Amino acid sequence: MPPVAATPKTPRMTTPAFDLGALVRRHQLGLWRYARALGVPAADAEDLLQDTFVVALRRLDADRGEAAVATFLRQTCKHLWLRRRRDQSRREQLLLEHADAVWTRECDDDDGERWQAALRACVGGLDGRAREVVERFYGDGLPRDQVADRLGMKETGVKTLLQRVRALLRDCIERRLRGDV
Numbered sequence: 001m002p003p004v005a006a007t008p009k010t011p012r013m014t015t016p017a018f019d020l021g022a023l024v025r026r027h028q029l030g031l032w033r034y035a036r037a038l039g040v041p042a043a044d045a046e047d048l049l050q051d052t053f054v055v056a057l058r059r060l061d062a063d064r065g066e067a068a069v070a071t072f073l074r075q076t077c078k079h080l081w082l083r084r085r086r087d088q089s090r091r092e093q094l095l096l097e098h099a100d101a102v103w104t105r106e107c108d109d110d111d112g113e114r115w116q117a118a119l120r121a122c123v124g125g126l127d128g129r130a131r132e133v134v135e136r137f138y139g140d141g142l143p144r145d146q147v148a149d150r151l152g153m154k155e156t157g158v159k160t161l162l163q164r165v166r167a168l169l170r171d172c173i174e175r176r177l178r179g180d181v
Contacts (some may be wrong), residue, residue: 020057023069031073040081048084053076114177121181122172130165133158 028049030129035045055076060069103112129151137158138145144162148155175181 020053023056024053024124026066027073027106030070031077035076035077035081037059038078038081044084048077048081051080054079058097109175115173118173119169120174122169125172126165126168130162130168134163137162 031052032045033051035048036042040048042135051071056069056160059076062070123131124136132151133147136142137144137151142150144158145155148151148158151158153161172181
């Protein structure tokens with residue numbers, strides 16, 4: 001008798017001990033309102049709810065009753081929101097520290113006059129869409145969607161173009177401050 005070939009093991013998906021769809025339908029609106037009451041911006045509330053329900057899927061072993069599940073979901077939502085805010089606060093603090101270090105290194109002696117002169121020269125060297133996107137977004141203060149309409153682009157295209165232009169300007173400014181130009 002020929003040897004039996006071993007079948008590759010595939011990860012088993014465990015099915016929750018409760019109906020996740022029903023759980024979401026029962027608690028989604030109330031949990032969304034709770035998140036908004038915590039101060040979560042509407043744009044972030046949906047993502048936070050999804051993360052909360054993912055935790056529920058992993059941690060709830062059975063539907064323990066409406067009150068207990070609602071409490072679990074609210075507590076999970078609150079803790080996830082606090083973690084996000086703490087993480088964002090750390091990132092903002094690091095960004096501020098970096099900006100302060102750059103200012104001290106590059107601009108402290110002349111209150112940024114050299115840096116501003118380099119920026120003006122670099123922006124003056126832009127042409128075409130690169131210059132126009134900078135003028136519309138920074139000069140006119142238009143949001144990306146309006147800049148996209150004026151330039152006949154998609155909003156994602158404007159976002160990408162702005163990222164590229166910022167990188168070009170950063171390199172240009174650094175070269176000018178080093179005296180390479």
